[in-house]
Amino acid sequence: MKKDVLQRNNVRIFGKGEQAMIFAHGFGCDQTMWRFITPAFEESYRIILFDYVGAGKSDISSYNTERYSSLQGYALDILEICETLELTNAIFVGHSVSSMIGVLAAVERPEYFNNIIMVGPSPCYINGESYVGGFERADIEGLIETMERNYIGWANFLAPTIMGRKDKPELSQELTESFCSTDPVIAHQFAKATFFSDNRKDLAKLKIPALILQCSEDIIAPLEVGNFLHQQLPRSTLRVMKATGHCPHMSEPDETISLIKEYLEC
Amino acid sequence: MINYLDIAPCGYFSFTDNGALQEVNSTLCLLLSYSREDLIGNKIDSILTLPSRIFFQTHLFPLLKMQGHAEEIFITLLTKNKTQLPILLNASNQPAQGNNCYTCAFITVHNRKKFEDELITAKKEAERALHENTALQAVKQELQKHAKELDEQLGLVNKINGELRQINRAVSHELQEPLRKISFFTQILKDSPHAGTDPNFNINIERVLRSTARLRAVIFGLQQFMWLQDAPVAYIEINTLSLLKDAVKKLNEEFGPAIMELSIGELPAIWGDQQQLELLFYHALSNCIKFRKEEKAYISITGTIIEKNHFRMIPDKYEYREFLRLDIRDKGMGFDPRYKDQAFELFRRLQVIIESTGIGLALCKKITEKHRGFITIDSRQHEGTTLSIMLPVRHPEKI
Secondary structure, three states, X not given: OHHHHHHHOOOEEEOOOOOEEEEEOOOOOOHHHHOOOHHHOOOOOEEEEOOOOOOOOXXXXXXXXXXXXXXXXXXXXHHHHHHHHOOOOEEEEEEOHXXXXXXHHHHHOHHHEEEEEEEOOOOEOEOEOOEOOOXXXXXXXXXXXXXXXXXXXXXXXXXXXXXXXXXXXXXXHHHHHOOOOOOHHHHHHHHHHHHOOEOHHHHHHOOOOXXXXXXXXXXXXOHHHHHHHHHHOOOEEEEEEEEEOOOHHHHOHHHHHHHHHHHHHO | OHHHHHHOOOEEEEEEOOOEEEEEOHHHHHHHOOOHHHHOOOEHHHHEXXXXXXXXXXXXXXXXXXXXXXXXXXXXXXXXOOOEEEEEEEEEEOHHHOOOEEEEEEEEOXXXXXXXXXXXXXXXXXXXXXXXXXXXXXXXXXXXXXXXXXXXXXXHHHHHHHHHHHHHHHHHHHHHHHHHHHHHHHHHHHHOOOOOOOHHHHHHHHHHHHXXXXXXXXXXXXXXXXXXXXXXXXXXXXXXXXXXXXXXXXXXXXXXXXXXXXXXXXXXXXXXXXXXXXXXXXXXXXXXXXXXXXXXXXXXXXXXXXXXXXXXXXOOOOOEEEEEEEEEEEOOOOOOHHHHHHOOOOOOOOOOOOOOOOOHHHHHHHHHHHOOOEEEEEEEOOOEEEEEEEEEXXXXXXX
């Protein structure tokens, strides 16, 4: 089991510190997206990187449509990694949807975590009555369509998915070498699980402290959402960043690093 | 050269790390009905449709940042008049213009898009058919395999159940009767005129009486355990808090009104068997009392609704359902957490104290599992124990 989970999720561990810092990538990417951030923490922490099943260099044959139909399945990936590595008091850093996946994991097993750092989080993307999520259902369907079209362009994605990739190892090889490449069916399901999720009711259950890193002008997680989260999360700190867009850890790594350090050191 | 690029039959623009447009050519302005001044310095988001903005943020930007280039990316631009313009885009990082500058060239793909639409529809149809067929075959095979396994398991379970019933009968009658006699005659001995002649006599008699009382408690626990084996779960909607209070009342009658100090959080209603759940709460709390460190047991109970996969035995089956997780924390003696997996075993006593029979937690586990729930325990020696009971919130057949 131990080796299986670490291999399945392509877990990489490095760094000189004792306390674990587990970085979870967002939708559409893999663990390499953290490469501008982790060097700043290597000295003082034990860095844990992984890919969700279906992303990056994870074991695609472990993908299970039922399991990953909900963010709960992705939270299970995290819990199984924590269990395998026997983590306690870990710092969880999640980008985008991984912030909520982290909340689900920490609500179920609070003992694994010390606190959660959320980069561009949103508990619900779709607008509701008296709630601004930023999107309508049609926008998300449009996104899925855009994704599908891009898979046509990337010829290797034409291969039938999930089932029977073992007979063509060279295909998966090619697949894993391109960054942010995911099997289209898996990406499609992840998009649905992400953008149709509503975790607002789970926020009050989070017992551990959280840092919300809110970008300026983030169309995926607008400022209203950051404020809402701050209001609903019992022990949260909200920091509005100068960085714009949805990926401050890539566009403004220095600001991201210094805000995380400030939070951890106080 | 720059003039050629300006009027070239392809759109051209560049943007920085923060998404601000730096340069745009005339072809792009014409296609989008904007003037150059409208666009320079604005965010790239302003010329993308909403879905394309998400795609840009979640895919294209990370791709450029990590790989330095991206080819044949399909996105949709938004013109000033809010019409959509499907394009195919190539983008690359231009170190000459600073590390955080990306140049992009694109062509419009109106006609290709129509062709692709048809292709996608056909591909989806084929995939769906393939998937359904493969899924159906797999389900059929699984079903056959499970039917066979189920049949074997049922046979085994029946046999074990039969044996258990015999043991149960033996426990109830064959042990109960001699025990009753031992107590009876010991009592006679105690009351007899010979009592008191030897100072050790009374002490030994008391020992026999204590041991028989303990044996009776063990037999009673075993009977409850056996009863639970066969008892069906009579589902009704349970007011969790009031049922918990019933259990507390019983414990107060047994151990005294000041035996525990309780703090109870908000507890939602769940579906379950009233009698069994009361027994569960009774034993869970009774454990906190028996293993208390001080005069009083200090207990806190909190309830959280979580979602969990409810399949436990079949691998690769997932369905997430709501569970109420009751965390019952005490500040009692605790035990070495290395032994937490053994805590639920029948007659496994991690702390040997006279009141403990080694049945309480085994009963808790049995009742929880009969309700298709999960139970875990965590403890620190001398600090306290947390018993986490996860029970399904809804009636299993009414979901």
